[in-house]
Amino acid sequence: MSARDSIKLLVPNLPQGHELMPRLLQMDARRVYTNFGPLVQEFEAALGQALQSQSPAATGQPSTVHCVTLSSGTAALELTLMAMNLPQGSQVLLPSYTFAATALAVLRCGLVPVFSDVDEFTWQLTPAIARDAVSRMDFSLVLPVATFACPFEGQVWDRFSDETGVPVLIDAAAGFGNQTVGLKTPVCFSLHATKPFGVGEGGFMASANGDLVAQVRRLSNFGFEKGQVVRLGINAKLSEYAAAIGLVQLDRWAGLQTQRRVRWQRFSSELTKVPDLALQAGFGLNDIPSNVVVRHVRAEQLRLQCAAAGIETRSWYCPPLHQQAAFREMPVLAYLEQQKLSQSEHLGQFTIGLPWHDDLTDGDITSISTQLQAVCQSPRTVRS
C-alpha cells in the first residue's frame, strides 16, 4: 500500500455483471420477476441445503431446514415475530449491544424490547444471561444476536427453550456460514450487501418448522390465502433479480469462504502482536467473523492513529441501543435500573472495527497491525 492510498473498511464482494448473465437470460425467457418465482424457489431450496450441510449430523439437527426469502433481514425478524403469535405488549429480551434493526422489529410488532447486557467475552446475550433475566421478569421471547457472525452452538437455545418454556428467535444477521439451525429455534439472516453473503437488499428466515416458514411466506405477500387477506401482512417478497444474484453468490460461496479463512488466520495472528488487544470469543475453528472488531482500552488512540495512516475504522453499536434517542424513552428502563449494562457501554466505547473485506492484501494486514502496535509502544501513551 502506498502512503497515499487508504485501506477501506468494507468493500462488498458481489457477483460481477457477466456472472449474472446466465440467470438473467433465464429470466428473459421466463418473464417472471417476482411473486415466489422459480429463482426464489430455487434459492430458498439451496439456502436450506447449505444450512443443512453446515449442520453436523448429530442428534438435535433438523432433517430439513426450510427457508423463506424476504426483502430484508429486518423484515425477516418482523414477520417471524408476527408468525410466532406473541401476546401484544409482551416483553422480548434482546441485547443492547447490537444493530437497531433488532429492537425496531420488536417494536413494530407491538412488543416491548427489554435490553440486556452482553457477555464479557462473546459480546452476546448468552443463555446464562437470559436464564437470569427470565427468572426475574416475564418474557414472551428471547432474541439473542449472533454478533459479528459469532454463532451460537446449534442446540444451546433449543435447550434453553425446553428448560424455561420461553421461545427463542436468533438474529444471525451476518451469520450465514457460521450459524446453524437447530430443531426448534428459528434463525433470521440478512442478505444486505455489507454482509459476508449479500445480494444487495434482502434477508431470509430458516427453521426446522415448515409451518412457521409457510406463515412467514404468507405474511410477506400481504397475508393472502386463497385470494383473500387472512392476516395483516406486508409486501416483503424478494424479487427474482435478487434471487438470481443470491444463486450466483452461492456458487461463489465455497471459494469466498476458503479465501476468507486464510485471510482471517493471517489477520488474527497479526493481531496477537498488539499488546492488550482482545478479540471476540466464541468463534469455531472454521468460522469467519463478519467484521474484525477488536477491544482495547486505548481504542480512541487506535482510531486516531488509523485515521492518520489512512486506515478506515468504525465504532460499531456506539452508543448501545439503550442509550440511543429513539429507545431511551422506551418502557424498558425499569429493568435497566436493576442491572447496569456495563459491558454494552464498555464495548461501544472500547472496541474498534478494522478493515475487513476480500480486497484486503497481506500488506494491508501488516500495515494495520503495525499501526496498532505503534500506539501501544508509543512512550507518549499513558497506559490505563
Added chain:
Amino acid sequence: MSARDSIKLLVPNLPQGHELMPRLLQMDARRVYTNFGPLVQEFEAALGQALQSQSPAATGQPSTVHCVTLSSGTAALELTLMAMNLPQGSQVLLPSYTFAATALAVLRCGLVPVFSDVDEFTWQLTPAIARDAVSRMDFSLVLPVATFACPFEGQVWDRFSDETGVPVLIDAAAGFGNQTVGLKTPVCFSLHATKPFGVGEGGFMASANGDLVAQVRRLSNFGFEKGQVVRLGINAKLSEYAAAIGLVQLDRWAGLQTQRRVRWQRFSSELTKVPDLALQAGFGLNDIPSNVVVRHVRAEQLRLQCAAAGIETRSWYCPPLHQQAAFREMPVLAYLEQQKLSQSEHLGQFTIGLPWHDDLTDGDITSISTQLQAVCQSPRTVRS
C-alpha cells in the same frame, strides 16, 4: 392465435439482461450495492424529472418533484403515512374497491381504515364522496386510489385539502405515466413487475415537499440520523440493482408508452362492439390503463366464455376489502352500516379483467372482442 394457444392475462415487459449490462458494469466498477447509492440517486432524480415533465406548466404544479425510492409500493404508503405524523388511532378514509395493500399500510401505522364506496363511473373514491364523508365523520387523512392507473387531475385533491383542512395521500400504485403530482398531495407509486412501469419489487413516493421526502428516506433506513435512531423506521431501501433496472426501464419508457397508446386505442375501439359493456371513465386522451377491466351485467358468462376460448381473465378486488376476512372485523362497520358500499360490491362481481400486455397482438384483441360479442349475441343468454 391458434386454437391451442392461450392468451395470457399479464406478461411483464422488463429490460432484457443485455440491456442491463452497461449499468451492471457501472456497479462492478463502483462496488456499491445499496444504502442510497449513486444509481438510486440517479433513478430518484430521473423519476422526479419524468413526473415534472408530465405535469402541464400551469399554476398549481410544483417547481420540483422530489422522489424517494423504496422496497415496495406498500412500504411507500406505510412510511409516508408515518412521516405525515397522523394521530395514532385516527381514521383514514379509503375506497373498499382496491388492493389490500392500501388498507394494510393504514393498519400497520396504527390508524383505522374506514372504507368508502366508489364512484359509479370512475370506480374511485372521488373528492365528492370524500366531501360527504368528512362532513359526517372525523378523518385525519383521505387516501384515494388511482384505480387501474386512472389518474386524478393534479389539483383536485389539493383543492379538497384546502377546503376541508384534511390532508390527502394518493395511492397511484399502477399510475406512473398518468398520475401527476400537485403542490400539496404526495403520491405513492409501485414498481412491482406487474405494473406498467416495474423493476421487479419496489416503489416510490413523490411530492413537492422535499422535507416529507427526506423524512420518508430516513424512515426507510431504520430512522437513522447522524448515526442514531431518532424515529422508529424500517429497512425499506431500494438496492442499486433495482435502481439499475429502473433506469434502463426509464430509457425504454417513451417507446413502451407509444406502443401501448396505439394498442389501447385499438382495444378500446374493438370493445365498443360488445353490447352493454362499460369501461372505467376518467382517463385522459393520452392516458393508458394499467389493466383492461370491463363492466358487464353478464360478467360471469364472459369469464366462462373466455376460459373456454383459452383467454385468461381475472376478477380484481373481489370481494371488495370490507368483505374480506381480515378487514370484516375491523372497527369500521359503524360507517358501513350508515352507507352501503353498493358500487364496490357490484364492481367486484360484475367486472372482468381482460388480457393486457405488450405481447398482445391485433389478432389477440380481435379474438377477445369476438368472444365477448358471442356471449352477448348467444340466443341461450337471457338478458338481465
